[in-house]
Amino acid sequence: MQRYFLATTAQIGDTVELPADVSHHLIDVMRAQVGSQIEVVLDNQQAYVATITTVEPAQVTLNEALDSDSELPVNVILVCGLPKTKEKPELIVQKATELGVHQIVFFAAERSVSRWTAEKVTKKLARLQKIANGAAEQSHRQVQPSVHYVKKLTDVLAQFPAQHRLVAWEESAKQGETSALVRELQATQPGETILAIFGPEGGLSETEINQLTAQEVVPAGLGPRILRTETAPLYFMSAVSVWLELN
Amino acid sequence: MQRYFLATTAQIGDTVELPADVSHHLIDVMRAQVGSQIEVVLDNQQAYVATITTVEPAQVTLNEALDSDSELPVNVILVCGLPKTKEKPELIVQKATELGVHQIVFFAAERSVSRWTAEKVTKKLARLQKIANGAAEQSHRQVQPSVHYVKKLTDVLAQFPAQHRLVAWEESAKQGETSALVRELQATQPGETILAIFGPEGGLSETEINQLTAQEVVPAGLGPRILRTETAPLYFMSAVSVWLELN
Numbered sequence: 485m486q487r488y489f490l491a492t493t494a495q496i497g498d499t500v501e502l503p504a505d506v507s508h509h510l511i512d513v514m515r516a517q518v519g520s521q522i523e524v525v526l527d528n529q530q531a532y533v534a535t536i537t538t539v540e541p542a543q544v545t546l547n548e549a550l551d552s553d554s555e556l557p558v559n560v561i562l563v564c565g566l567p568k569t570k571e572k573p574e575l576i577v578q579k580a581t582e583l584g585v586h587q588i589v590f591f592a593a594e595r596s597v598s599r600w601t602a603e604k605v606t607k608k609l610a611r612l613q614k615i616a617n618g619a620a621e622q623s624h625r626q627v628q629p630s631v632h633y634v635k636k637l638t639d640v641l642a643q644f645p646a647q648h649r650l651v652a653w654e655e656s657a658k659q660g661e662t663s664a665l666v667r668e669l670q671a672t673q674p675g676e677t678i679l680a681i682f683g684p685e686g687g688l689s690e691t692e693i694n695q696l697t698a699q700e701v702v703p704a705g706l707g708p709r710i711l712r713t714e715t716a717p718l719y720f721m722s723a724v725s726v727w728l729e730l731n
Numbered sequence: 732m733q734r735y736f737l738a739t740t741a742q743i744g745d746t747v748e749l750p751a752d753v754s755h756h757l758i759d760v761m762r763a764q765v766g767s768q769i770e771v772v773l774d775n776q777q778a779y780v781a782t783i784t785t786v787e788p789a790q791v792t793l794n795e796a797l798d799s800d801s802e803l804p805v806n807v808i809l810v811c812g813l814p815k816t817k818e819k820p821e822l823i824v825q826k827a828t829e830l831g832v833h834q835i836v837f838f839a840a841e842r843s844v845s846r847w848t849a850e851k852v853t854k855k856l857a858r859l860q861k862i863a864n865g866a867a868e869q870s871h872r873q874v875q876p877s878v879h880y881v882k883k884l885t886d887v888l889a890q891f892p893a894q895h896r897l898v899a900w901e902e903s904a905k906q907g908e909t910s911a912l913v914r915e916l917q918a919t920q921p922g923e924t925i926l927a928i929f930g931p932e933g934g935l936s937e938t939e940i941n942q943l944t945a946q947e948v949v950p951a952g953l954g955p956r957i958l959r960t961e962t963a964p965l966y967f968m969s970a971v972s973v974w975l976e977l978n
Binding site for chain 2: 552553554583623624658665666705706707708709710711715718719730731
């Protein structure tokens with residue numbers, strides 16, 4: 485069933501008018517009619533089944549609350565060195581949203597070839613946020629992840645507090661470390677926040693790794709193969725789900 | 732260090748002439764010179780450090796064998812219902828190769844919108860194989876995964892035997908099953924083969940699921956969120972690595 489996020493509060497039995505973009509997608513694109521059912525998620529992060537009662541304007545009545553929960557038991561913040569191309573941040577945002585992320589922060593890493601100028605940031609973030617919102621609907625999330633841009637890596641740690649903090653580091657794997665990620669996942673309690681940092685193409689610099697480890701961010705390998713900058717965060721998201729949802 | 736696959740056998744100290752495509756990439760694109768070092772993987776799936784001794788023709792001498800092993804302890808076969816777009820099979824092949832897959836089989840699922848005609852198959856597979864080969868070099872694999880196309884799902888099981896066989900099934904997750912994947916990974920011994928089947932957009936049909944379960948393929952959920960057809964195999968590959976390499 486098609487799912488939409490509505491920035492509103494309501495009770496079972498209430499009738500809610502759909503905003504223009506949702507109405508357009510539902511009525512004009514999906515050709516839904518009076519009587520069709522959809523799922524809506526309200527401001528309380530609760531999903532409901534709703535029935536279309538009128539199409540002009542598009543309105544739905546809330547039938548019942550869904551008791552399924554599609555959110556990870558922990559909050560995950562992905563922190564990614566800005567990749568080279570326009571497509572890679574979009575891929576990270578779309579896939580990480582499907583995989584349950586809560587916040588995605590891009591930062592200008594030492595080795596990031598791209599930089600977002602101040603004028604560009606708002607437009608870039610708006611586009612990425614739209615991708616996150618769409619992916620959240622499609623994957624039947626109850627939360628739309630938020631997308632951020634922070635210029636300096638050192639500012640990220642101050643702005644995004646977390647009980648568990650990891651940095652994906654190839655050299656850690658090369659030195660034979662194979663258990664930091666699982667150890668950290670084992671130590672995580674429901675409701676806590678895990679923040680994981682990933683380098684851009686070419687990886688994080690030694691200076692950046694040192695800045696992070698000085699603040700007790702844990703270096704963790706993601707297996708013996710070299711993962712591209714956009715693949716590593718998706719590996720990490722899958723690891724969180726496997727460990728905390730299927731184990 | 733740049734890594735290349737050479738379809739040849741040789742001993743430490745031997746000099747090997749590089750094929751035209753490798754020579755072009757190494758000398759013309761990467762601007763490597765006499766004395767530069769590269770990594771090569773030979774037919775024995777062993778990686779070596781090698782030094783360029785001449786550039787015209789491009790030749791290298793094998794210095795030493797590398798003792799790092801970047802292969803998963805098990806063989807993974809991904810079986811994917813053919814997705815709608817040209818880009819999705821490419822994304823699956825590239826990312827699954829980084830994540831350690833051994834064979835990728837596309838098949839025309841009941842709900843696959845695309846079909847590959849007999850004339851198209853060779854060209855499509857050649858392109859996907861090239862993507863796999865490039866990703867295997869970049870992720871420092873010792874094996875180049877092979878890419879296949881099989882028309883019928885029922886033929887896949889006969890052609891690709893495996894000790895462990897799973898089918899990713901959304902309904903399995905909806906029914907509250909959360910442990911089949913981990914249980915199967917726990918039962919897997921080094922050297923064994925795991926085959927995992929994924930539907931196209933819209934999923935596998937009930938008939939297909941019944942065909943598979945009749946042959947004792949195990950239905951497994953991949954968490955409570957709905958993953959796109961190209962995301963599910965990458966989640967699965969990450970799960971195999973986390974469970975068998977980091978645990």
